[in-house]
Amino acid sequence: MARIEPRLLKGFRDYLPEVMIPRVKMLRKIGEVFERFGFEPLDTPAIEYADILMGKLGPEAEKLFYRFKDNGDRDVALRYELTVSLARVVAQYGTDLPRPFKRYQMGPVWRAEAPSVERGRYREFWQCDVDIVGTQSLLADAECLAIDNAVMQAVGVKNFVIRFNNRKLFRGLQQKAGIASDSLMADVMRSVDKLDKIERDGVEKELTGLADLNEAQRATVLEFLDLAKFQSPNSERIARLAQFLAGTTDGEKGCAELSEVLQNAQRMGVPDQHVSADATIVRGLDYYTGTVFETTLTDAPHFGSVMSGGRYDGLVGLFSGKDEPAVGISVGIDRLVTALGELKLLKSGKASAQVLVTVFDESSTQYSLRIASELRSAGISAELYLDTPAKLGKQLKYAERKEIPFVVVAGPDEAASGEATLKNMLAKNQSRMKLEALAAAIAKP
Amino acid sequence: MARIEPRLLKGFRDYLPEVMIPRVKMLRKIGEVFERFGFEPLDTPAIEYADILMGKLGPEAEKLFYRFKDNGDRDVALRYELTVSLARVVAQYGTDLPRPFKRYQMGPVWRAEAPSVERGRYREFWQCDVDIVGTQSLLADAECLAIDNAVMQAVGVKNFVIRFNNRKLFRGLQQKAGIASDSLMADVMRSVDKLDKIERDGVEKELTGLADLNEAQRATVLEFLDLAKFQSPNSERIARLAQFLAGTTDGEKGCAELSEVLQNAQRMGVPDQHVSADATIVRGLDYYTGTVFETTLTDAPHFGSVMSGGRYDGLVGLFSGKDEPAVGISVGIDRLVTALGELKLLKSGKASAQVLVTVFDESSTQYSLRIASELRSAGISAELYLDTPAKLGKQLKYAERKEIPFVVVAGPDEAASGEATLKNMLAKNQSRMKLEALAAAIAKP
Numbered sequence: 001m002a003r004i005e006p007r008l009l010k011g012f013r014d015y016l017p018e019v020m021i022p023r024v025k026m027l028r029k030i031g032e033v034f035e036r037f038g039f040e041p042l043d044t045p046a047i048e049y050a051d052i053l054m055g056k057l058g059p060e061a062e063k064l065f066y067r068f069k070d071n072g073d074r075d076v077a078l079r080y081e082l083t084v085s086l087a088r089v090v091a092q093y094g095t096d097l098p099r100p101f102k103r104y105q106m107g108p109v110w111r112a113e114a115p116s117v118e119r120g121r122y123r124e125f126w127q128c129d130v131d132i133v134g135t136q137s138l139l140a141d142a143e144c145l146a147i148d149n150a151v152m153q154a155v156g157v158k159n160f161v162i163r164f165n166n167r168k169l170f171r172g173l174q175q176k177a178g179i180a181s182d183s184l185m186a187d188v189m190r191s192v193d194k195l196d197k198i199e200r201d202g203v204e205k206e207l208t209g210l211a212d213l214n215e216a217q218r219a220t221v222l223e224f225l226d227l228a229k230f231q232s233p234n235s236e237r238i239a240r241l242a243q244f245l246a247g248t249t250d251g252e253k254g255c256a257e258l259s260e261v262l263q264n265a266q267r268m269g270v271p272d273q274h275v276s277a278d279a280t281i282v283r284g285l286d287y288y289t290g291t292v293f294e295t296t297l298t299d300a301p302h303f304g305s306v307m308s309g310g311r312y313d314g315l316v317g318l319f320s321g322k323d324e325p326a327v328g329i330s331v332g333i334d335r336l337v338t339a340l341g342e343l344k345l346l347k348s349g350k351a352s353a354q355v356l357v358t359v360f361d362e363s364s365t366q367y368s369l370r371i372a373s374e375l376r377s378a379g380i381s382a383e384l385y386l387d388t389p390a391k392l393g394k395q396l397k398y399a400e401r402k403e404i405p406f407v408v409v410a411g412p413d414e415a416a417s418g419e420a421t422l423k424n425m426l427a428k429n430q431s432r433m434k435l436e437a438l439a440a441a442i443a444k445p
Numbered sequence: 446m447a448r449i450e451p452r453l454l455k456g457f458r459d460y461l462p463e464v465m466i467p468r469v470k471m472l473r474k475i476g477e478v479f480e481r482f483g484f485e486p487l488d489t490p491a492i493e494y495a496d497i498l499m500g501k502l503g504p505e506a507e508k509l510f511y512r513f514k515d516n517g518d519r520d521v522a523l524r525y526e527l528t529v530s531l532a533r534v535v536a537q538y539g540t541d542l543p544r545p546f547k548r549y550q551m552g553p554v555w556r557a558e559a560p561s562v563e564r565g566r567y568r569e570f571w572q573c574d575v576d577i578v579g580t581q582s583l584l585a586d587a588e589c590l591a592i593d594n595a596v597m598q599a600v601g602v603k604n605f606v607i608r609f610n611n612r613k614l615f616r617g618l619q620q621k622a623g624i625a626s627d628s629l630m631a632d633v634m635r636s637v638d639k640l641d642k643i644e645r646d647g648v649e650k651e652l653t654g655l656a657d658l659n660e661a662q663r664a665t666v667l668e669f670l671d672l673a674k675f676q677s678p679n680s681e682r683i684a685r686l687a688q689f690l691a692g693t694t695d696g697e698k699g700c701a702e703l704s705e706v707l708q709n710a711q712r713m714g715v716p717d718q719h720v721s722a723d724a725t726i727v728r729g730l731d732y733y734t735g736t737v738f739e740t741t742l743t744d745a746p747h748f749g750s751v752m753s754g755g756r757y758d759g760l761v762g763l764f765s766g767k768d769e770p771a772v773g774i775s776v777g778i779d780r781l782v783t784a785l786g787e788l789k790l791l792k793s794g795k796a797s798a799q800v801l802v803t804v805f806d807e808s809s810t811q812y813s814l815r816i817a818s819e820l821r822s823a824g825i826s827a828e829l830y831l832d833t834p835a836k837l838g839k840q841l842k843y844a845e846r847k848e849i850p851f852v853v854v855a856g857p858d859e860a861a862s863g864e865a866t867l868k869n870m871l872a873k874n875q876s877r878m879k880l881e882a883l884a885a886a887i888a889k890p
Binding site for chain 2 (some may be wrong): 236386
């Protein structure tokens with residue numbers, strides 16, 4: 001049989017151990033935060049009927065689906081995101097599930113997009129979603145900000161800002177400026193959304209380019225922008241926006257909601273310096289109906305938002321036909337891992353093991369096996385050198401290459417005295433000690 | 446737009462929270478065991494070129510692939526198992542990966558088999574694999590038994606037996622009985638493999654039905670069977686088998702290996718009562734070359750093997766053309782979850798949360814938010830009741846339905862005195878206490 005060339009599909013990647021180790025740790029920490037807030041895990045199939053998965057994502061997204069006929073000639077596809085499957089679950093199991101239904105889901109999704117290694121865009125990537133379905137209470141929105149804050153703390157980020165907004169403010173602005181056309185307002189919002197990239201001048205230029213937007217309307221939008229970016233405590237900024245939008249039903253409601261969400265998030269323990277009410281935040285145009293938010297790493301803003309979400313009251317009812325208000329968060333896990341790596345906030349190391357236990361001749365092997373076993377019982381990750389027979393040099397090289405921080409050397413001599421030599425591979429020193437002292441010396445070097 | 450009927454594809458399932466909660470816990474525990482033995486996580490794409498994934502699985506397996514053309518007209522498929530991708534990784538990254546290469550991988554695979562809910566057979570299911578690539582040392586085989594034992598302990602199983610064998614014994618038996626044809630020997634092994642189901646009489650009957658197997662050969666096979674099942678300490682049974690197979694190169698080598706693996710496993714801390722050298726264990730015919738093993742729950746043997754594996758020295762070199770000896774284990778995670786559920790070894794509960802914190806009127810909400818936040822800081826999973834406003838009865842019903850064991854009730858009265866009422870939902874009692882006492886009362890009821 002001819003040798004098959006080992007290769008990957010374009011736009012796909014392997015997660016080798018040095019990438020997987022911090023990734024697995026981060027996924028675990030994020031899952032623990034979700035559970036600490038009382039969210040339950042859910043898993044749905046990767047393959048579903050195409051009509052289900054496409055939901056109302058629209059023709060642009062439909063082109064990017066992995067869609068095919070299965071062996072039973074069914075029209076199936078790989079999931080493109082996780083929310084539509086949540087909507088299906090909520091409809092399918094109905095009152096068998098409690099309301100509010102709070103679930104988290106972590107898993108791969110597939111999109112046949114133009115891949116870009118530089119921009120970290122692959123055709124298979126993970127989504128980590130947490131959603132609350134079935135309540136309009138703004139406590140749920142505030143809880144999302146609290147979870148966002150807790151996740152950042154759990155993964156060790158100190159400098160970050162959660163910028164949040166309420167989409168009703170844009171409806172208020174539309175009313176105040178008297179912009180009758182929804183599609184013109186969508187163009188305005190698309191420009192506002194670019195504020196970070198093209199700055200105020202760029203937005204003004206784009207707005208001037210909108211033929212149907214008159215001068216007075218443009219001035220109103222720019223005044224809104226300036227208020228939204230006004231440097232002040234959150235509550236003051238919200239108060240000024242409320243004053244500006246006074247008289248517009250949606251604007252008033254949006255500002256009241258913004259204020260309530262902020263206050264509850266604070267009561268839930270979100271520190272002031274990590275939240276910023278920012279009326280320029282737009283997020284997905286067709287999706288969100290109220291609260292929206294995104295999270296920027298202050299020391300690495302070029303990564304964009306690493307965690308974002310909002311309230312989307314129209315989507316989850318898709319299959320049930322019932323009103324199912326919902327609010328949720330999606331964590332950009334791969335972006336977060338890459339950013340934290342760049343910020344040196346990930347512990348390095350290509351190994352799970354804290355220590356490598358060497359193995360020599362037949363007479364001392366028994367002793368080595370006992371050491372490894374005892375270290376594991378003491379909660380230490382201990383790897384036994386398995387490719388015997390091998391000289392010490394080869395075993396040390398293996399530890400070095402895998403960045404295992406400690407090596408226990410135990411030959412016949414050590415075995416006879418009930419001792420072992422512990423080599424610290426980073427400090428490049430070693431000391432001989434009784435077996436009973438090993439675990440403590442490794443746990444707290 | 447017409448409402449889309451929510452439905453799943455045949456052979457697929459959702460993992461709802463009550464199934465996912467114990468499943469996630471078990472996956473975490475298993476991953477921790479793998480890491481404690483120094484294995485690193487690896488992840489590979491779900492979609493690969495069809496020729497890669499099909500490797501040398503053969504035409505029977507190929508029929509069961511989800512195979513299709515992607516948008517770029519490439520011949521792709523969903524992975525059918527994880528080992529072939531490991532073989533690809535080992536070949537593709539060559540010496541960029543250390544040897545031995547020790548990795549674990551957990552993830553879904555897809556097979557278009559006839560599904561069976563009763564037999565727990567679905568078209569999408571998870572595999573949890575751990576493998577050691579690049580060494581022929583039998584320490585690696587023994588480590589697999591040690592991991593098997595550690596996994597069972599970690600998930601709380603007390604009564605189990607790891608039955609292990611070495612495939613070389615069958616080659617020894619073939620030599621001793623003078624069975625020239627490999628396909629006849631394969632038929633013999635297929636019968637032996639059914640011993641648990643059809644018992645000795647059934648095997649004898651099947652052997653008698655093999656036209657090409659003469660009476661003397663049949664007698665030799667049956668003698669082997671009786672020795673293999675002889676009730677005695679492992680070492681004595683192995684010694685008798687060695688005596689029986691003496692003079693056959695493979696038989697002698699196999700028994701020596703069996704003995705060495707047993708001894709090393711014992712030195713690694715595997716208790717005698719959990720291992721049984723069982724020369725009737727066959728496992729997959731085309732795959733394994735040396736050690737093979739499987740794990741039975743003594744109190745639920747009808748589930749078959751929940752964890753199995755062995756040495757397969759011919760497979761991993763598939764893409765590299767190099768010799769890459771390998772030994773590994775696969776955990777049947779879904780079978781294990783189901784079996785442990787039946788044995789009442791899983792903690793029940795449909796909730797992540799240990800406690801529900803009620804929320805009432807505006808004045809006491811602040812107090813409730815503070816309680817939830819403080820409990821979380823103390824490491825307690827605390828769910829806040831979000832669908833406000835709601836009466837106490839409704840909130841209690843929610844906790845009951847989700848099987849949340851505690852409820853904290855804190856109205857304006859409690860808020861004023863810095864206290865809260867803790868309801869134990871199982872014991873059906875309650876007591877009022879200072880806020881500071883809550884976390885301890887929940888953690889240790």
